[in-house]
Amino acid sequence: MTRAKEIKCVVWDLDGTLWDGVLAEMDSVTLKPGVKEVIRTLDARGILHSIASRNDYDDAMHKLTEFGLDGYFLYPRIGWNAKSVAIAKLCSDLNIQTDAIMFIDDDPIERDEVKSEHPDVTCLDASQYNTLPAHPRLNPRFVTEDARQRRLMYLADTKRKQDEDSYEGPKKEFLASLKMQFIISQAKDEDLRRAEELTARTNQLNTTGRTYSYDDLRTFISSPKHRLLVCEMNDKYGSYGKIGLALIEIAEDRFHLRLFLMSCRVMSRGVGTVLLSYIMQEAKKAKKRLKADFRNTGRNRMMHITFAFANFRATESDDSGNIVLENDLSVIQGYPSYIDVQVR
Amino acid sequence: MQPAEKIREFISKNLAVYDEGAVFGDDDNIFALGFVDSPFAIQLICFIEEEFQIKVADDDLDIENFTTVNRVVEFVRGKKGL
Numbered sequence: 077m078t079r080a081k082e083i084k085c086v087v088w089d090l091d092g093t094l095w096d097g098v099l100a101e102m103d104s105v106t107l108k109p110g111v112k113e114v115i116r117t118l119d120a121r122g123i124l125h126s127i128a129s130r131n132d133y134d135d136a137m138h139k140l141t142e143f144g145l146d147g148y149f150l151y152p153r154i155g156w157n158a159k160s161v162a163i164a165k166l167c168s169d170l171n172i173q174t175d176a177i178m179f180i181d182d183d184p185i186e187r188d189e190v191k192s193e194h195p196d197v198t199c200l201d202a203s204q205y206n207t208l209p210a211h212p213r214l215n216p217r218f219v220t221e222d223a224r225q226r227r228l229m230y231l232a233d234t235k236r237k238q239d240e241d242s243y244e245g246p247k248k249e250f251l252a253s254l255k256m257q258f259i260i261s262q263a264k265d266e267d268l269r270r271a272e273e274l275t276a277r278t279n280q281l282n283t284t285g286r287t288y289s290y291d292d293l294r295t296f297i298s299s300p301k302h303r304l305l306v307c308e309m310n311d312k313y314g315s316y317g318k319i320g321l322a323l324i325e326i327a328e329d330r331f332h333l334r335l336f337l338m339s340c341r342v343m344s345r346g347v348g349t350v351l352l353s354y355i356m357q358e359a360k361k362a363k364k365r366l367k368a369d370f371r372n373t374g375r376n377r378m379m380h381i382t383f384a385f386a387n388f389r390a391t392e393s394d395d396s397g398n399i400v401l402e403n404d405l406s407v408i409q410g411y412p413s414y415i416d417v418q419v420r
Numbered sequence: 421m422q423p424a425e426k427i428r429e430f431i432s433k434n435l436a437v438y439d440e441g442a443v444f445g446d447d448d449n450i451f452a453l454g455f456v457d458s459p460f461a462i463q464l465i466c467f468i469e470e471e472f473q474i475k476v477a478d479d480d481l482d483i484e485n486f487t488t489v490n491r492v493v494e495f496v497r498g499k500k501g502l
Contacts, residue, residue: 248436248454346457372478378462384481385461399478412436412455 082276083198083213084172086118087163089181090129090136090154093202099131099139107143110206115148117209121216122223124170124230127152128162128179150230159186160193170230171340173279173375178214180205218269218290222317232314233341251345251414254311258347260354261420263304263321268293270318271306274337281338281348283383285373288323288335301326307351309342316341320351331359333368336379348379349409350417352386356408366405372397423472423496428489430467435460446489461486468492474499 091098097105115125125148129136133154140146151169153162159181167174175196181187182202191199198213208214216223236254243250263271268290275287288296296302307320319339325332333355338348359366368388370380386409388401411417421429424446432444437454444453464486465476474496485495 246436246440247434248438248440251436344459346455346459349455349457378458380478380481381461381465382458384483385456385458385486387483389482390479407451409451409455412457413438414436 080213081175082216083123083178083211084176084277085124085126085150085166085170085178086208086214087126087128087166087177087179088149089159089179089183089186089202090127090131092182093180093205094127095139095143099135105139108202108205112143112145114205114208115145118214119148119227120224121214121219122226123214123216124227125149126166126170127154128159128166128181129154130156148227150227150234158189158193160190163190163194163197171280171343178208178211180208216273218273220270220273222270223273225315225317229314229317229341236311236313248414251412254313254414256309256311256345256347256415257418258350258415259308259418259420260305260351261308263293263297263306265294265297267306267318268297271304271321274318274321274339275335278337278339279373279375280340281343281379281382282373282376283336283379284334284369284371285376286335286371296323305351305355307338307347309345309347320347322351322355324355326364330365330367331355331362333366336368343378345415346412347415348382349386350411350415352382353409353411354417354419356386356403356405359403360405360408366403367391368401368403370399370401372399424489424493426471427468427492430464430471431489434463434467444489446493448489449487450489451487464492468496472496472500 088094094111095105095107099105119125127149131154136154137146151166153166163177163179167177174194178198178200179190180200180202187199190197240250271293272288272290293304296304303324303326305322306318308318309316319342321335321337322333323335325334356366368383370383383401387407388403390399391402392400431450435450435454442453450456469476486492
């Protein structure tokens with residue numbers, strides 16, 4: 077069941093694509109009919125928008141503001157660089173992979189240039205813009221509250237990053253200034269759509285890369301043999317939403333961590349280690365052993381490192397990259413003072 | 421700079437240590453020094469790989485290799501066959 081990955085961001089060219097005409101050459105350009113609705117529709121589904129355009133930055137942004145569209149585009153790249161470079165930079169800013177990008181441009185030379193550098197990017201001719209809402213990879217099965225808020229969360233995060241970059245004191249002091257709250261709770265029915273979405277969207281901070289459907293997850297929350305934990309985080313800039321998930325299978329003698337993932341949104345905050353500590357404490361309290369699955373997906377080395385530094389050791393492995401790790405629970409790090417951890 | 425110095429400097433700069441002015445020895449456990457979270461762990465692995473031009477393989481991902489400055493130095497030496 078290899079479902080094509082969902083597109084997370086649509087990158088728009090401007091001249092001849094978003095609007096008719098060439099901004100630098102004429103006084104007035106007009107938006108393509110219906111393009112605003114296309115953008116709003118996708119935005120409401122949690123799909124992000126950005127821009128890669130050869131134009132003067134100020135002129136183009138001014139025009140977008142006039143059209144009431146400026147707030148919709150994250151990290152717009154308007155300048156004179158190659159569009160493949162713009163897209164590479166965007167992927168790093170948004171922390172997504174090139175295969176989650178759709179690029180729409182009226183110029184076949186630009187599309188070819190992007191395609192030659194990033195074969196995974198889906199490129200579309202501008203004439204296709206009206207078909208976007210019906211595109212299968214732009215139709216997430218569910219639109220969660222987290223998805224609806226996605227663009228705003230990215231904007232809050234931009235502010236966060238700017239402040240972090242300009243902060244000059246010790247790291248711990250900065251972290252303390254964020255007033256982070258990390259909330260761990262048993263997943264409830266209303267969390268499951270988002271939980272499903274997390275299993276589908278999270279690649280880098282994901283221990284196995286397994287995806288679970290709403291129905292699978294629903295079975296787990298009513299099963300006495302499983303615990304499904306969901307984590308939420310907020311700080312003084314606002315909410316990060318539901319950003320972590322752990323599935324624990326409870327066997328006679330052990331807790332077995334089948335899935336453990338964190339959204340990239342909180343990658344730099346170290347909360348994965350906090351959740352692992354919590355699970356280790358719970359296993360110890362229940363007098364059980366603690367095992368965990370790991371599968372090398374080629375993208376999730378960070379999770380392997382996270383496990384290793386939390387004192388997990390590989391005990392079994394097979395030829396297809398599946399590893400079972402065990403933690404002897406001899407050393408469990410406490411929570412850091414700069415995160416307020418709440419268990420509900 | 422000697423490898424041990426470089427590693428010590430990296431740890432003191434990047435770990436959110438409990439006590440900012442803390443002085444620590446090459447055999448002090450870094451887990452006692454601050455909260456060793458995954459971003460730090462990842463930065464440390466990248467630092468070791470780039471600074472000393474070695475590859476940390478999956479099998480090397482064992483906490484024992486990284487708990488003190490001296491352990492990391494030993495690990496790097498072993499990898500470089502020194």
